[in-house]
Amino acid sequence: MAEHIDLQTELNQKISVSSHNLQSKYKLLNHLDRVLEWEKNGLTYPILVNFTLTNSCSHRCPLCTSRDFLDKRTVSFEEAKDIILQLKEVGVKAIGLGGGGDPTCHPHLKEVIEFIGQNGMEVSLTTNGQLLTDGIIEAVVKNGTWIRVSLDADGPQLFKRMHGMEEEVFHLVVGNIAKLVEARKFFTSDVVIGVTYLIGAHTVEGVYNAAALAKKLGVDYIRIRPFFTWDDAKKEKVEKENVENPEAENVEKANAQIVQMNIPASISKRDGIQRVFPPKSVREPKSEEILRELQRCKELEDERFSVSYPVDRFQTIRGENQRVHKMCYVHHFTTVISADAKLYPCCMLEDNAKYCLGNLKEKSFKEIWHSDERKQAYSKINFKDCPNPCMLEKHNELLWAIKHGESSEEISLKEVLYAVKVPQAHANFL
Ligand code: SF4
Ligand code: SF4
Numbered sequence: 478m479a480e481h482i483d484l485q486t487e488l489n490q491k492i493s494v495s496s497h498n499l500q501s502k503y504k505l506l507n508h509l510d511r512v513l514e515w516e517k518n519g520l521t522y523p524i525l526v527n528f529t530l531t532n533s534c535s536h537r538c539p540l541c542t543s544r545d546f547l548d549k550r551t552v553s554f555e556e557a558k559d560i561i562l563q564l565k566e567v568g569v570k571a572i573g574l575g576g577g578g579d580p581t582c583h584p585h586l587k588e589v590i591e592f593i594g595q596n597g598m599e600v601s602l603t604t605n606g607q608l609l610t611d612g613i614i615e616a617v618v619k620n621g622t623w624i625r626v627s628l629d630a631d632g633p634q635l636f637k638r639m640h641g642m643e644e645e646v647f648h649l650v651v652g653n654i655a656k657l658v659e660a661r662k663f664f665t666s667d668v669v670i671g672v673t674y675l676i677g678a679h680t681v682e683g684v685y686n687a688a689a690l691a692k693k694l695g696v697d698y699i700r701i702r703p704f705f706t707w708d709d710a711k712k713e714k715v716e717k718e719n720v721e722n723p724e725a726e727n728v729e730k731a732n733a734q735i736v737q738m739n740i741p742a743s744i745s746k747r748d749g750i751q752r753v754f755p756p757k758s759v760r761e762p763k764s765e766e767i768l769r770e771l772q773r774c775k776e777l778e779d780e781r782f783s784v785s786y787p788v789d790r791f792q793t794i795r796g797e798n799q800r801v802h803k804m805c806y807v808h809h810f811t812t813v814i815s816a817d818a819k820l821y822p823c824c825m826l827e828d829n830a831k832y833c834l835g836n837l838k839e840k841s842f843k844e845i846w847h848s849d850e851r852k853q854a855y856s857k858i859n860f861k862d863c864p865n866p867c868m869l870e871k872h873n874e875l876l877w878a879i880k881h882g883e884s885s886e887e888i889s890l891k892e893v894l895y896a897v898k899v900p901q902a903h904a905n906f907l
Contacts, residue, residue: 499623499669499698499903500785502871502888503896505810507904515809516880522567522846525811525907527824529577530557530589532816536579536605537641540704543576546828550816554585556837558592560814563842565596571622571905575603577816577827587612594620599905603627605640606650609657618660622903623669625700626654630674631686639680651694658695669903670696676786677704678763681770688774692782701771701786767791787866800865801885802877805858807869811907820845822855825867831857872907 505512514521531551532543541547552560564572572593574580581604583589590613593600599622602613606626617624628651630636633644640646657670672691676684684701691699768791774784808822812834820834820842821827834854835845845851867873878884 498901499671499906500700500787501896501901501904502875503893504901504904504907505872505875506893506896507901508810509897511810512876512879515806515876520847521809523569523810523812524905525571525573526564526569527573527575527811527813528552528557528560529814529816529827530574530580530583530586532576532578533582534576534578534605535582535607536646538639539641543578543827547578551583552814552816552818554588556818557585557589560818560837560842561589561593561596561598563837565598567843567846569598571599571601573601573603573906575601575824579605579608581605581608581610581613587616590616590620601625601906606653607642607646609653611656614653614656614660615664618657618664618666618668621668622906623671624657625671625673626650626657628654628672628674628687628691628699629680631683631690635680635683635687639675651690654691654694654696669698671698671700672696673700673702675704676701676767676770678767680704681763681767684770685773685777688777688784692777697781698783698785699774701774701784703787703791787868800860800870801883802873804877805855805860805863805869805873806876806880807872807907808855808858810872811869820851822858823867823869825864826858826862829862832862869907 508524511521511524529552532546532548533551534541534543534547538544561572574586574589580586580602587610590600590602594616600617600620601622602617602624604624604626606628627640629639630647633647636642636647636650637644654670654672660666661668661670672687672694674680674684674687688699688701771784771786771791778784805822811823813821813824813827814837815821815827818837820837821829821832822834826832832854834851835848837845840848874885874888878888
């Protein structure tokens with residue numbers, strides 16, 4: 478942060494940093510009370526809780542990162558309501574409903590969304606989009622801050638490869654996205670609707686058309702993310718051949734292998750010795766093409782539609798990223814509740830027994846949050862078990878800078894000043 482700031486000029490300056498950046502790395506600065514409390518006492522309550530209502534999923538994505546624990550575990554509606562009230566009591570501001578499995582497989586998703594809304598918290602929904610009923614659509618459009626559908630394809634062929642599902646499911650998902658846009662109009666809601674696309678060498682050819690489709694459907698944005706998977710035996714099987722011959726033509730071979738993979742039985746395999754990162758077969762052969770396509774997608778942007786991707790996470794495609802921070806602090810501000818009511822530091826470590834912070838079936842949220850059990854679990858966090866960079870990387874960079882005065886070059890003091898003055902979009906969704 479070695480930059481000269483003329484405070485008088487800055488004070489008179491018009492704000493130029495977009496407050497519409499849904500992925501702003503400065504969101505935590507809109508929660509200075511919590512940040513200062515953490516800095517002083519080493520403890521504060523979370524702003525956002527990601528709640529996995531169920532581990533069931535209607536899709537069969539061959540390389541689903543949750544596949545080790547996709548099963549029938551589901552929080553009952555009564556348990557969910559009790560947990561939501563406990564979160565409200567400690568001042569949680571937003572609840573993200575995602576996976577684990579797919580929240581639409583929960584029999585009371587509609588009621589859960591409404592319950593969160595009635596209790597004054599923000600709510601978001603991340604889904605594969607297949608089982609969005611009219612009731613869920615109405616509930617999310619009326620109560621939600623945002624909803625995101627994992628599209629990951631420009632047509633049935635790629636959809637089959639990515640989600641393991643047949644053509645009619647692709648059309649169903651696309652139809653449901655259109656229904657969401659329609660319902661937003663009908664209920665004059667300002668819920669933000671987005672789609673996501675996982676990009677790798679095996680999907681790069683569809684990204685532009687998928688972005689164009691998203692724009693045509695009338696959603697607000699497409700978020701393109703690098704394809705990550707677990708570092709496990711299956712991945713190694715795909716990689717082994719590609720390490721020997723990491724050329725582009727080998728991608729087709731890898732694709733065939735990916736399509737053949739089935740989600741294994743529900744044995745928890747997140748034992749703390751696995752890592753998440755893009756497999757070589759999809760991150761290396763076409764990295765330049767991926768970066769070119771991302772730029773091309775940007776051309777589709779206009780005042781109603783945006784294209785975003787995490788620049789820092791794409792840098793790993795070219796092996797450029799380095800970490801300044803030495804510890805994870807962001808788990809003080811956001812946490813994950815799994816479908817069996819256990820707490821974990823983040824979704825990337827969900828269901829990893831080594832990092833379980835406590836069980837809500839045995840203790841209250843407050844008790845767990847202040848417990849030695851939680852402290853012991855988070856103090857064990859080893860970056861070897863985390864993707865690099867992870868989805869919450871930017872918040873850790875900021876927190877490290879606040880606590881230790883040491884920051885990456887990407888944190889700008891000028892932007893920090895603006896961010897404190899301007900509410901960041903979706904500030905409660907870290
Ligand atoms: S939609 Fe695919 S990636 Fe998501 S939980 Fe279901 S199987 Fe896994
Ligand atoms: S993946 Fe990121 S947020 Fe999760 S524990 Fe690791 S560093 Fe922290």
